[in-house]
Each structure stands twice: as C-alpha cells, then as structure tokens.
Amino acid sequence: MDFFEKLERKFGRYAIKNLMMYLTVLYSIGFVISLVNIDIYYNYMSLDIPEILSGQIWRLLTWIMYAPDQSIFFAAIMLVLYYSLGTNLERVWGSFRFNVYMFMGYIFLIIGAFVLYAIYGEASRLFLLTPDSLNMSIFLAFALTYPNMTFYIYFVLPIKAKYLAFVYLLMEVYSFIIGGVITKVSIGLSLLNFVIFYLMTRSWNRISPKNVVRQVKFKRAVKMRPANQAIHKCAVCGKTEKDDDTLEFRYCSKCKGNLEYCSEHLYTHIHVE
Structure with a gap:
C-alpha cells in the first residue's frame, strides 16, 4: 500500500x-x-x-x-x-x-x-x-x-x-x-x-496486532451503545448506516484517532496526523 x-x-x-x-x-x-x-x-x-x-x-x-x-x-x-x-x-x-x-x-x-x-x-x-x-x-x-x-x-x-x-x-x-x-x-x-x-x-495493517486490539475495543464499545444509535459514522460527510444501509465503512490505518470513513471518502480524504 x-x-x-x-x-x-x-x-x-x-x-x-x-x-x-x-x-x-x-x-x-x-x-x-x-x-x-x-x-x-x-x-x-x-x-x-x-x-x-x-x-x-x-x-x-x-x-x-x-x-x-x-x-x-x-x-x-x-x-x-x-x-x-x-x-x-x-x-x-x-x-x-x-x-x-x-x-x-x-x-x-x-x-x-x-x-x-x-x-x-x-x-x-x-x-x-x-x-x-x-x-x-x-x-x-x-x-x-x-x-x-x-x-x-x-x-x-x-x-x-x-x-x-x-x-x-x-x-x-x-x-x-x-x-x-x-x-x-x-x-x-x-x-x-x-x-x-x-x-x-489492500491495507495489510488490518491484520496487524495494533489494529486487532483496536477492533476488540470497537466491539466492546458497540455493545455499550444504545440500541437506536448508529454504529458507523463517516468522519468527512457524517453519514451513518442509518442514512443508507448500502454504505460500506472502513477505518483508515493512516489516520490517528480511530477515524472511520464511508466508501466514497475512504481513498479521497486528507489523512489526520
């Protein structure tokens, strides 16, 4: 990558x-x-x-x-x-x-x-x-x-x-x-x-130990969310899976802060250092 x-x-x-x-x-x-x-x-x-x-x-x-x-x-x-x-x-x-x-x-x-x-x-x-x-x-x-x-x-x-x-x-x-x-x-x-x-x-960082730990933390956070609250949210446009259930969301391995992006902005956003 x-x-x-x-x-x-x-x-x-x-x-x-x-x-x-x-x-x-x-x-x-x-x-x-x-x-x-x-x-x-x-x-x-x-x-x-x-x-x-x-x-x-x-x-x-x-x-x-x-x-x-x-x-x-x-x-x-x-x-x-x-x-x-x-x-x-x-x-x-x-x-x-x-x-x-x-x-x-x-x-x-x-x-x-x-x-x-x-x-x-x-x-x-x-x-x-x-x-x-x-x-x-x-x-x-x-x-x-x-x-x-x-x-x-x-x-x-x-x-x-x-x-x-x-x-x-x-x-x-x-x-x-x-x-x-x-x-x-x-x-x-x-x-x-x-x-x-x-x-x-493909981003090989998805299978890195650091990212595996992040995924575990994310799953724990999801369990604590209210039932009506969105799980995914794009850091650029703010869309969630509740806005469009066909949207795909991914984390960016280059950005700090566990930021998540929809498929439209995954490759086009400016990386957060």
Missing part, C-alpha cells in the same frame, strides 16, 4: 480523468463497426501480433474496441452497466488507481498475445485476444468494493454483488478448465490482473 501511494504521489497527475467515459466511446465505435462489418475489426484493428510487428502499431490501441455482442439492446445495457461500474470505481478509488487497474489488465493481455506468438508463430492468429474478460473483471473489482450493492437480474430478481461475483468466478473457472488456449489465456490474465491489483492496494 505504501509503495502504491508513492507511485500515486509521483505519477498521479498523469492519470486520465473519467477514463471509463473514453473507453465507453471506444466500445461504442467498435460496436458500430461490428454492425457494418465485423471483419473490419479482425482485418485492421485486432491484436494481431504478426501485423503489429509488420508496422500496424495502431492495433495496440484499436483492439480494445472489440464488441462481443451485436444485439443493440444488450450492447446498450452492457455499455451503460460498465460505464456505471467504472465511474463508481474511479470515484471511490481515485483516477490513478482506476487507470492502473485498467491499463495493467490491457498490458497483461498484450504480453499474453506476444507469448502466444512466440509459441505458435503465425498460427497465433487463431488465438486473437480480446478485452472481454478484462471488462468482466471490472465487475469483480466493483463487487469487492461494494459487496452488498443490490443488482436486479432481468430487472426483477434482487441479488447482492458479492453473490453475483461468486457465481461469475465459478463460471470463469469452469470456462478456464474446459476452454481452449485463447479462453485460458484471456481468463487467466484478467483474473491475474484482479488478484495483483488487490494485493497491491
């Missing part, structure tokens, strides 16, 4: 603000192209390493415009969903963290494409990688950040994000086991990106 914060202080000013808006525009353009002729993508825009090495370096950018679904209705739903998830993650994490998460995933897949080329040569064109699995990893990151957020399947059936994420992981593991080379590489690298980012950004 300290290493990542140092990176943010040094390179944070270069982060692209509202990154998900630009990605959504690219996905929309790719979808329109797929409606006209999907072969345009594979012939001129895909992550085709032999063509990239021959001089078509624009493919290192255009391959992310892949449109997995040619149904206008479902494509519109997915674009709105991913835009909403991505912008919420950027708001909570900050632009730099969200930029790192997305670009690290793209770089992993590009490296995977070069590895496939090194192994299979020209035959690697049969295993063209797309950002489809990486886009789905946005949902995993969202579920980790907002585990109790409720989604409505088919606009009717309510289910929390953490349960959807668990089902998705089971499906991805099954697809990884039975899938071919392209499926294994795509899913494996996307999940690797998610795991590495989680390990880079």
